[in-house]
Amino acid sequence: MNHMPQPSDFGPDNAGPRHNAPDRHAGVYRYDELDKEFVFQRVEQFRAQVERRLKGELTEDEFKPLRLMNGVYLQLHAYMLRVAIPYGMLDSTKMRRLAEIGRKWDRGYGHFTTRQNLQFNWPALVDVPEMLTALAEVDMHAIQTSGNCIRNVTTDHFCGAAADEIVDPRVYAEILRQWSTLHPEFSFLPRKFKIAISGTPQDRAAVRTHDIGLTATRSEAGEVGFTVYAGGGQGRSPFLAVKLRDFVAEPELLAYLEAILRVYNQYGRRDNIYKARIKILVHELGAEEFTRLVEEEYARMPRAEYALAPEVVEAIQTHFALPPLTALPAESEAFDEAKRSDRAFARWTKSNLHPHRAPGYAIATISLKPVGGIPGDVTSDQMDALAELADRYSFGELRVTHEQNLVLAHVRKDDLYPLWQALEAIGLGTANVGLVSDIIACPGLDYCALANARSIPVSQAISERFADLDQQHDIGELKIKISGCINACGHHHVGHIGILGVDKKGEEFYQILLGGDAGPNAALAEIAGPGFDYDGIVDAVETVVKTYLSVRSGPQERFIDTLARLGHAPFKEALYGAA
Numbered sequence: 001m002n003h004m005p006q007p008s009d010f011g012p013d014n015a016g017p018r019h020n021a022p023d024r025h026a027g028v029y030r031y032d033e034l035d036k037e038f039v040f041q042r043v044e045q046f047r048a049q050v051e052r053r054l055k056g057e058l059t060e061d062e063f064k065p066l067r068l069m070n071g072v073y074l075q076l077h078a079y080m081l082r083v084a085i086p087y088g089m090l091d092s093t094k095m096r097r098l099a100e101i102g103r104k105w106d107r108g109y110g111h112f113t114t115r116q117n118l119q120f121n122w123p124a125l126v127d128v129p130e131m132l133t134a135l136a137e138v139d140m141h142a143i144q145t146s147g148n149c150i151r152n153v154t155t156d157h158f159c160g161a162a163a164d165e166i167v168d169p170r171v172y173a174e175i176l177r178q179w180s181t182l183h184p185e186f187s188f189l190p191r192k193f194k195i196a197i198s199g200t201p202q203d204r205a206a207v208r209t210h211d212i213g214l215t216a217t218r219s220e221a222g223e224v225g226f227t228v229y230a231g232g233g234q235g236r237s238p239f240l241a242v243k244l245r246d247f248v249a250e251p252e253l254l255a256y257l258e259a260i261l262r263v264y265n266q267y268g269r270r271d272n273i274y275k276a277r278i279k280i281l282v283h284e285l286g287a288e289e290f291t292r293l294v295e296e297e298y299a300r301m302p303r304a305e306y307a308l309a310p311e312v313v314e315a316i317q318t319h320f321a322l323p324p325l326t327a328l329p330a331e332s333e334a335f336d337e338a339k340r341s342d343r344a345f346a347r348w349t350k351s352n353l354h355p356h357r358a359p360g361y362a363i364a365t366i367s368l369k370p371v372g373g374i375p376g377d378v379t380s381d382q383m384d385a386l387a388e389l390a391d392r393y394s395f396g397e398l399r400v401t402h403e404q405n406l407v408l409a410h411v412r413k414d415d416l417y418p419l420w421q422a423l424e425a426i427g428l429g430t431a432n433v434g435l436v437s438d439i440i441a442c443p444g445l446d447y448c449a450l451a452n453a454r455s456i457p458v459s460q461a462i463s464e465r466f467a468d469l470d471q472q473h474d475i476g477e478l479k480i481k482i483s484g485c486i487n488a489c490g491h492h493h494v495g496h497i498g499i500l501g502v503d504k505k506g507e508e509f510y511q512i513l514l515g516g517d518a519g520p521n522a523a524l525a526e527i528a529g530p531g532f533d534y535d536g537i538v539d540a541v542e543t544v545v546k547t548y549l550s551v552r553s554g555p556q557e558r559f560i561d562t563l564a565r566l567g568h569a570p571f572k573e574a575l576y577g578a579a
Helices: 033-054 060-068 092-105 125-136 170-180 250-267 278-285 287-300 310-320 333-341 343-352 380-393 413-425 456-465 469-475 537-551 559-566 569-576
Strands: 072-074 079-083 089-091 109-112 118-120 195-198 212-218 224-230 242-249 353-355 361-366 377-379 397-400 406-412 480-483 497-504 507-514
Touching (some): 033 060, 033 125, 060 072, 079 125, 089 092, 092 109, 092 125, 092 380, 092 397, 109 380, 170 195, 170 250, 170 310, 212 250, 242 250, 242 287, 250 278, 278 287, 333 343, 343 353, 343 361, 343 469, 377 380, 380 397, 380 413, 406 413, 456 537, 469 537, 497 537, 507 537, 537 559, 537 569, 559 569
Parallel strands (some): 195 212
Antiparallel strands (some): 072 079, 079 118, 089 397, 109 118, 109 377, 224 242, 353 361, 361 406, 397 406
């Protein structure tokens, strides 16, 4: 039962879709009949495997590789189903189905992840085939959300709408999705493999922390091509990816990526899970030697057979055309007046909006980090409400960010105030995107079988400590990222302030790392010093923030810039005292 206020509660001016037709205009790829048949066949295949497991005809060890191929993990307390959201693109129909699944077969919520996917944390195994059927009915699945294969290709959550975009990366993310799905040569790689694409110099996809990172760009002649990086990743041995080529022309993209994958598949280690990622191979061979091997493989390949035909690219592009935007003046009097009359709304516009390529529109980020909330969690009721808001204000389209937030990409400035009011009513109007409480956190010891420490309660406590939004805006951009173990699912290596939970003789301790960055100036954070216990970690974070406020050159100097200017010494001294 939904007792929450709904967007239609906000007056006749907002009743029903007004200028945006629901999700037929959403920028998501539409399955053809072959796609649909394949996904439904896969569900029936897995249904039979589940039945054999439940009858005891398969042991858990025998069942494990089968369930992982369908996105089903066995976590600390229950099975977990990870649903693929290709490059984070959703429409309102899919969102409503996710809400329905969460309500019917889970505990009434879902968890959006740093891979732009969604996880259900409490499904019963017997229900998973029905959940997959429900997903298949709306062109969704869980294939390749786990296992040693090419995972969900991630990208810029503002793609296709951002004013600073050079190339729309969704087109190439979809091409790579089709290329990599059940690729016979790359279905059993040494380890999982992650690719990210950005279409702007303002890297919002963290390309250098991926196994392969691509920055789409254009040559002086206007041809699309890609700067290619490889060998990035976090975990117990973090590395930033190294550049292999400045420019790989669009037709050559698949051939060049195949060459990289082939070298990795041949030389990557399978004897040691901790040394199996491509980052270790690149590090041990050296960037120059790895690049030489890739170029040799590439030279041997029948590249014409792999050439990406213009008509293929154009066919994919038709799925991602801009929705029918209205010609609007750049400025909106209604928007400006709302900012003048409502300070809380003005604050939200400052942190949660991004420039749109079309005059009169804006990109709105919906924070999934309310004060004291669990980063990335959304209830089924909230999902339904968000689907309705997407239909009303953004052509039925939603995006998932790798920072565990959601985006409405095409909102008229005139509509931003009623949108924010509706978000406030469902608890998702927090004005904190990019600020100290916009925290990435892995599931940690509350769910994960690999974790050594809790992440979620630490993130909740930090957001409560900095609950004052005026204070957050005064602090400015500051990205905190928390992992509950060395596997770094919370991206602590690239947090301005990273927090790593460790087990120390049965007790949770937390190391603080400083200076990480996932953007265009990518950097890995450094450990500040000895860890803090659970009761001390929030105080330690506050100490770092207070130190920053006391030494910054002014309100315009970001935390990461102060750190670059002064180094770590003032922060270490504040945390641990003078050496």
